[in-house]
Amino acid sequence: MTQTATQATQAARSSGATTSMPIAKALNESLRKALENDPKVLIMGEDVGRLGGVFRITDGLYKDFGEDRVIDTPLAESGIVGTAVGLALRGYRPVVEIQFDGFVFPAYDQIVTQLAKMHARALGKVRMPVVVRIPYGGGIGAVEHHSESPEALFAHVAGLKVVSPSNANDAYWMLQQAIECDDPVIFFEPKRRYWDKGEVAVDAVPTGLHQAVVAQPGTDLTLVAYGPMVKVCLEAAAAAANEGRSLEVVDLRSLSPIDFDTVQASVEKTGRLVVVHEAPVFYGAGAEIAARITERSFYHLEAPVLRVGGFHSPYPPARLEEEYLPGLDRVLDAVDRSLAF
Amino acid sequence: MSVKSTAAGGPPAKGRGRTTRAAGAKRRGEEPELVQLLTPQGERVEHSGYSLDPTPDELRGLYRDMVLTRRFDAEAITLQRQGELGLWASLLGQEAAQIGSGRATRPADYIFPTYREHGVAWTRDVDPLNLLGMFRGVNNGGWDPAENHFHLYTIVIGSQTLHGTGYAMGLAKDGADAAVIAYFGDGASSQGDVAEAFTFAAVYNAPVVFFCQNNQWAISEPTEKQSRVPIYQRAAGFGFPGVRVDGNDVLAVLAVTRAALEHARSGQGPMLVEAFTYRMGAHTTTDDPTRYRSDEEREEWASKDPIARLRTYLDKEGLADEDFHAELAAESDALAKRVRDGVRAMPDPGPMAMFDHVYADGHALVDEERAQFAAYQASFADSADSAEGSGASRTPAAAHGKGH
Numbered sequence: 001m002t003q004t005a006t007q008a009t010q011a012a013r014s015s016g017a018t019t020s021m022p023i024a025k026a027l028n029e030s031l032r033k034a035l036e037n038d039p040k041v042l043i044m045g046e047d048v049g050r051l052g053g054v055f056r057i058t059d060g061l062y063k064d065f066g067e068d069r070v071i072d073t074p075l076a077e078s079g080i081v082g083t084a085v086g087l088a089l090r091g092y093r094p095v096v097e098i099q100f101d102g103f104v105f106p107a108y109d110q111i112v113t114q115l116a117k118m119h120a121r122a123l124g125k126v127r128m129p130v131v132v133r134i135p136y137g138g139g140i141g142a143v144e145h146h147s148e149s150p151e152a153l154f155a156h157v158a159g160l161k162v163v164s165p166s167n168a169n170d171a172y173w174m175l176q177q178a179i180e181c182d183d184p185v186i187f188f189e190p191k192r193r194y195w196d197k198g199e200v201a202v203d204a205v206p207t208g209l210h211q212a213v214v215a216q217p218g219t220d221l222t223l224v225a226y227g228p229m230v231k232v233c234l235e236a237a238a239a240a241a242n243e244g245r246s247l248e249v250v251d252l253r254s255l256s257p258i259d260f261d262t263v264q265a266s267v268e269k270t271g272r273l274v275v276v277h278e279a280p281v282f283y284g285a286g287a288e289i290a291a292r293i294t295e296r297s298f299y300h301l302e303a304p305v306l307r308v309g310g311f312h313s314p315y316p317p318a319r320l321e322e323e324y325l326p327g328l329d330r331v332l333d334a335v336d337r338s339l340a341f
Numbered sequence: 342m343s344v345k346s347t348a349a350g351g352p353p354a355k356g357r358g359r360t361t362r363a364a365g366a367k368r369r370g371e372e373p374e375l376v377q378l379l380t381p382q383g384e385r386v387e388h389s390g391y392s393l394d395p396t397p398d399e400l401r402g403l404y405r406d407m408v409l410t411r412r413f414d415a416e417a418i419t420l421q422r423q424g425e426l427g428l429w430a431s432l433l434g435q436e437a438a439q440i441g442s443g444r445a446t447r448p449a450d451y452i453f454p455t456y457r458e459h460g461v462a463w464t465r466d467v468d469p470l471n472l473l474g475m476f477r478g479v480n481n482g483g484w485d486p487a488e489n490h491f492h493l494y495t496i497v498i499g500s501q502t503l504h505g506t507g508y509a510m511g512l513a514k515d516g517a518d519a520a521v522i523a524y525f526g527d528g529a530s531s532q533g534d535v536a537e538a539f540t541f542a543a544v545y546n547a548p549v550v551f552f553c554q555n556n557q558w559a560i561s562e563p564t565e566k567q568s569r570v571p572i573y574q575r576a577a578g579f580g581f582p583g584v585r586v587d588g589n590d591v592l593a594v595l596a597v598t599r600a601a602l603e604h605a606r607s608g609q610g611p612m613l614v615e616a617f618t619y620r621m622g623a624h625t626t627t628d629d630p631t632r633y634r635s636d637e638e639r640e641e642w643a644s645k646d647p648i649a650r651l652r653t654y655l656d657k658e659g660l661a662d663e664d665f666h667a668e669l670a671a672e673s674d675a676l677a678k679r680v681r682d683g684v685r686a687m688p689d690p691g692p693m694a695m696f697d698h699v700y701a702d703g704h705a706l707v708d709e710e711r712a713q714f715a716a717y718q719a720s721f722a723d724s725a726d727s728a729e730g731s732g733a734s735r736t737p738a739a740a741h742g743k744g745h
């Protein structure tokens with residue numbers, strides 16, 4: 001290795017500095033650190049080796065850690081997750097890459113019936129420290145099955161933890177935390193934000209993996225989002241500020257468990273809540289948040305909890321995705337409706 | 342014609358080096374023999390198990406198919422570079438595998454393609470423009486599969502082999518004089534769906550030909566990462582014949598696929614054909630093969646080009662003259678122009694199309710969301726008409742009353 005980003009990162013660590021990098025690079029650095037720190041960590045997936053993954057998240061790792069630890073698997077998602085379960089039983093900590101959101105479904109059986117339940121079935125005697133990384137969401141102009149947001153299908157399953165970072169610093173830290181976690185974590189990566197840069201504080205004590213954070217304080221209304229929609233909500237807050245409205249943006253970060261306390265505190269301050277995600281609204285994460293917050297904060301609410309998200313229709317072809325994806329206007333429309341209540 | 346269960350009718354190659362690792366178990370040069378009727382040098386050769394006696398017209402037809410398909414493919418790559426398509430999966434190098442197998446089918450047969458079967462589509466008279474809709478991003482399939490017995494492209498690897506098997510089970514139930522051909526790749530051979538398709542086809546003796554284009558690569562992974570036996574040998578374990586054919590030899594592919602389809606149609610059940618070929622281009626237009634494979638390998642395969650070898654043969658035998666080639670060149674240009682113009686003129690669907698065809702029998706929520714979205718869209722028209730007239734999209738609030 002010559003002058004690598006790792007060395008740059010180490011330099012930053014010792015000096016307490018932050019480094020600016022895109023989310024993709026932050027994930028790459030995070031995997032590198034995990035491989036360095038723990039010989040039991042393995043990376044598995046289609047094209048994760050020599051190619052470095054179709055999004056290059058594992059770029060350079062095959063070269064530096066070898067094919068025994070960075071494993072190009074046969075093209076079989078059920079096989080990838082099923083063998084990861086076996087490797088975990090043997091004491092390894094597999095970090096599995098699913099190439100695109102739409103291709104996790106061949107593995108869904110292994111994830112739901114095996115990975116999620118193994119710990120409980122063994123009465124706690126076995127642990128399943130498996131991370132399933134899934135680039136998810138739309139906005140990249142792809143063909144079908146490359147733009148799905150299936151997070152609710154996993155959050156619905158007891159035994160799985162589900163998280164999604166929205167920025168480079170979280171990408172870096174949350175992935176380490178997910179790998180250190182002794183439960184299976186489905187790690188949803190906002191693929192259309194892979195190239196968004198942010199400061200990564202490699203020295204800082206990271207926020208807890210399942211803790212929500214207030215990304216933008218405000219007083220009039222709470223926007224809750226995660227992953228790719230956090231950026232849209234921050235833009236919405238900026239646009240609303242121009243109109244004299246103060247929106248608070250909560251970055252949920254974790255979908256299972258959900259940090260309802262942080263959401264509740266925000267809603268009890270603002271009195272209004274709009275939940276935003278790309279995934280279809282019907283049976284989506286927003287439904288769960290709306291229900292829980294209505295139970296917790298009924299007398300603080302000045303409007304019904306509104307949801308902005310995808311429709312109950314298949315993800316559309318690329319030329320329609322701009323209309324399909326909730327953007328600034330759809331978020332602000334919901335803000336208006338809430339405030340008009 | 343008898344169908345042998347091994348390539349070239351001989352026993353499987355024995356004594357291949359076995360190591361405990363799958364990766365690297367196969368060494369180049371140890372490949373079992375392929376069924377071949379036309380060598381890379383353009384020499385006609387005989388094969389004991391498979392024969393073909395094509396007329397000059399048929400030979401010219403196959404050549405024309407391959408040339409036009411290659412031209413269409415090249416045009417699609419260009420259109421992608423120009424931003425007219427979002428993506429393209431090139432079939433460059435696989436023309437013989439696709440034209441030979443497609444031309445082996447009869448109208449009543451049914452095709453289940455992956456996303457790369459542009460040449461097969463051509464043989465089924467599917468309008469090339471139809472293939473481009475999905476890659477342009479105006480639909481997710483977009484043609485009526487029944488029209489040409491050519492099913493929609495399938496992106497989720499391996500799925501269509503099960504659909505093809507089920508369709509074939511239906512054909513058998515109906516006593517139809519037809520078979521299915523289901524395409525898949527070397528990478529797909531690892532998928533559970535494909536193994537299950539083999540199982541079902543075998544158990545129900547379904548009239549389906551599994552046609553694997555082993556183009557040596559699944560994106561960046563060589564076939565060695567998928568299998569330590571040649572793929573055609575998998576069939577034996579499921580109880581049906583498998584054969585490996587030179588996938589760059591259109592005559593051999595035609596002969597072998599014809600025999601396989603006849604095997605299926607005549608009630609003898611499934612068969613696996615492995616067309617040994619090469620993906621000359623990138624996996625798709627987003628891929629960069631320089632990251633994982635060598636130029637030498639590509640060069641080696643370039644010398645086995647499917648079109649060049651047939652041309653050599655045609656010219657040598659005096660079966661195609663200058664006029665033929667000139668006419669074909671003009672026809673290629675015309676096709677390219679039609680494709681270019683057609684793609685550029687292809688309209689984007691209107692946003693309300695998102696709510697179309699979600700269900701055959703309708704769904705209350707879809708209706709509700711459609712109406713809400715229409716009202717939301719209309720609110721922008723209202724605000725654009727209003728005094729501000731800024732054209733900015735941000736003012737739909739007035740359109741939404743309390744208690745929506």
Ligand SMILES: Cc1ncc(C[n+]2csc(CCOP(=O)(O)OP(=O)(O)O)c2C)c(N)n1
Pocket residue numbers: 046075077099103106455457496497498525526527528529530556558559560620624
């Ligand atoms: C279930 C599933 N997993 C992953 C992918 C992503 N993917 C698209 S093509 C491809 C490789 C396919 O290789 P092969 O079957 O050999 O067909 P080829 O592309 O070479 O024609 C992969 C991994 C997918 N489309 N579906």
Ligand SMILES: [Mg+2]
Pocket residue numbers: 526527528554555556557558559560
């Ligand atoms: Mg392949």
